[in-house]
Amino acid sequence: MSMNERESQLSAMYDGELPTAERELVARRLSRDAAMRETWGNYALIGAVMRGETLASGVAPRVAASIARLETAAQLEREPADMPAAAAERTPRLPRWAVPASGFGLAAGVAVVGVFAVLWLGSQPPTPVTGASVAGAAMVPIAKSRVAEVVIPAAPESTVTPDEMLLAAAEGPAPRATSSNGEPLSYVTPPVEQARTPAGPQPFNLASYVGAHSAVSAPMMRHSAISATIAVESAAVQPEAETVR
Amino acid sequence: MLAAVMIGRRAIGVITAALCMLPATGFAAEAREWLERMNRALAEQSYEGTFFHERGGHSESLRIHHRVKDGTVDERLVSLDGAQREFIRRGDEIMYVLPDQRAVLIERRSRGGGLLPHFPRFDEHTARFYRLEPSERTRVIGRAAQLVSLTPLDPYRYGYRVWIDARSALPLKTETYDRRGRVLERISFANLQLAEIPDETFAPGVSVAKLRRIESDRGVRLTTVADSSAVWNVQTMPRGFRLTQRAEQALPGTDEPVSHLVLSDGLVSVSVFIGARLPPRASKEIALERQIGASTAYSTFVHGHHVVVVGEIPVETAKLIATQLRPQTPAQPGRPATPGRPAEPGKLREAFGVQQRPALVPLER
Numbered sequence: 001m002s003m004n005e006r007e008s009q010l011s012a013m014y015d016g017e018l019p020t021a022e023r024e025l026v027a028r029r030l031s032r033d034a035a036m037r038e039t040w041g042n043y044a045l046i047g048a049v050m051r052g053e054t055l056a057s058g059v060a061p062r063v064a065a066s067i068a069r070l071e072t073a074a075q076l077e078r079e080p081a082d083m084p085a086a087a088a089e090r091t092p093r094l095p096r097w098a099v100p101a102s103g104f105g106l107a108a109g110v111a112v113v114g115v116f117a118v119l120w121l122g123s124q125p126p127t128p129v130t131g132a133s134v135a136g137a138a139m140v141p142i143a144k145s146r147v148a149e150v151v152i153p154a155a156p157e158s159t160v161t162p163d164e165m166l167l168a169a170a171e172g173p174a175p176r177a178t179s180s181n182g183e184p185l186s187y188v189t190p191p192v193e194q195a196r197t198p199a200g201p202q203p204f205n206l207a208s209y210v211g212a213h214s215a216v217s218a219p220m221m222r223h224s225a226i227s228a229t230i231a232v233e234s235a236a237v238q239p240e241a242e243t244v245r
Numbered sequence: 246m247l248a249a250v251m252i253g254r255r256a257i258g259v260i261t262a263a264l265c266m267l268p269a270t271g272f273a274a275e276a277r278e279w280l281e282r283m284n285r286a287l288a289e290q291s292y293e294g295t296f297f298h299e300r301g302g303h304s305e306s307l308r309i310h311h312r313v314k315d316g317t318v319d320e321r322l323v324s325l326d327g328a329q330r331e332f333i334r335r336g337d338e339i340m341y342v343l344p345d346q347r348a349v350l351i352e353r354r355s356r357g358g359g360l361l362p363h364f365p366r367f368d369e370h371t372a373r374f375y376r377l378e379p380s381e382r383t384r385v386i387g388r389a390a391q392l393v394s395l396t397p398l399d400p401y402r403y404g405y406r407v408w409i410d411a412r413s414a415l416p417l418k419t420e421t422y423d424r425r426g427r428v429l430e431r432i433s434f435a436n437l438q439l440a441e442i443p444d445e446t447f448a449p450g451v452s453v454a455k456l457r458r459i460e461s462d463r464g465v466r467l468t469t470v471a472d473s474s475a476v477w478n479v480q481t482m483p484r485g486f487r488l489t490q491r492a493e494q495a496l497p498g499t500d501e502p503v504s505h506l507v508l509s510d511g512l513v514s515v516s517v518f519i520g521a522r523l524p525p526r527a528s529k530e531i532a533l534e535r536q537i538g539a540s541t542a543y544s545t546f547v548h549g550h551h552v553v554v555v556g557e558i559p560v561e562t563a564k565l566i567a568t569q570l571r572p573q574t575p576a577q578p579g580r581p582a583t584p585g586r587p588a589e590p591g592k593l594r595e596a597f598g599v600q601q602r603p604a605l606v607p608l609e610r
Contacts, residue, residue, distance in 0.1 A: 206535070206542055206553070208352060211332070211339045212494060213516035213555040215318075216507050219287035220280075220407060220416065221539065221557040223432050226322050227298045227307055228540040230330040230341065 294437030371511030430538030515556030
């Protein structure tokens, strides 16, 4: 069976369109095939995002959080674009990128200079900049993987449903240590001085990547891409942008 | 039968999309033509101008000089506010002048490792993911302009309104907005004209003699080593995106070449950089997400490798792309490649040519 057929089958199964007999077959294959399980996990995630589904409360927090995060997009989707301005004002909303599910947004919302420019200048410590601490604030810790790892029970039930699959996934590796409000117990502040040892992490400078991208960015967005490289942003958390319509 | 079901569902989606576009077809063709003209002008013409870059409540004024001469692009962007930061591209050399950091960053890339400039085409494929409004004749900064509006049809991309100069076809004003219609970014030119630009324009405006020079490793060669020999693919693309380019690049701070994938939906592009394999403890230190206006940068750890996604896309799309990256080790699994042997880019490209996968994301209800 080709990869595409397999994917079609998975997609149909996910949408509940697969006959029972075939479902059993696929479920058995899922239990054996790690790559296929991964694809399934992706379907579950993408499907949930696209439908803006709220997962059953029984789903473990780890899976729920990773999905909730991607769900934000779908959530915004369903809100009417012409929401009355007054209503929008009453419930001030942070830009969606400033509100990650893991609650790091506000920590990062302090003055950041040259957001896209120099993050780490190789082994040399950045020149101190007047005002708020810059180097530390430029880094935002993010939860690692967004894709739930789907763990299928050794002998899957023939009538396994997508939700059960997700429940199974929830029994994966233990989540990172977090406090009750979802904040991590510790933040990682990048070292200002970074030794360039082959074994250690290499310093990286985001400006290099944005610069490399600007060479291939769409002509229409070219000015945007290169402006971003030298932009001096004074606040990461911004007020609600205006509405076109 | 299964196939029939799949085809059936897809067909419904296509028909729905077709019906949505039907009334605007005639005008949309004109709007599309304007987009093409603009893309050509931006890619082929030399121009200079001053513009305001607004995002959130902020506005910054910048001056741009863009020259295309003998197939080489030279560019200089100067921030006219605050610390006079500059970005200068001279062919394969990029320079950041950062007086506030008292630093100059210089990077050189070998021509072989670079990518061709990318010119997406707004074709039938792209038309499925944006609603193109009929273009309108209007006026901006005292000039006749054509307004072209593109509305995204899903959450994976942004929408645009572009005011295109009727004479030069350069964009006088560009607005990027999200699906709710909130303007994320506006670039509006106070003046913009086609121009002959002399060489001396592409020198920094401030003295760089006293600034710290930070140069990228010049010794970086394109080599095949065990890790970089894996070819990376995006398993499930966000709907409408396709892999358009693939290359190996040398970037500062990395000893190994970085794989650079370019994805595009025909209107915007996304760069995916897959770098060195890092020890797991590095994962927290490289984790980062940044958005400025319409630009997103997302740095993370995928299958043990450092991955950076940069593009004019929502951060969710960038994350989705990162989660879908898969290394695909070519022939002779288990046998480590010989380090130091020069890569054969032509061969590599031929062997692992651009793969196109159908978008697997289910159609909306």
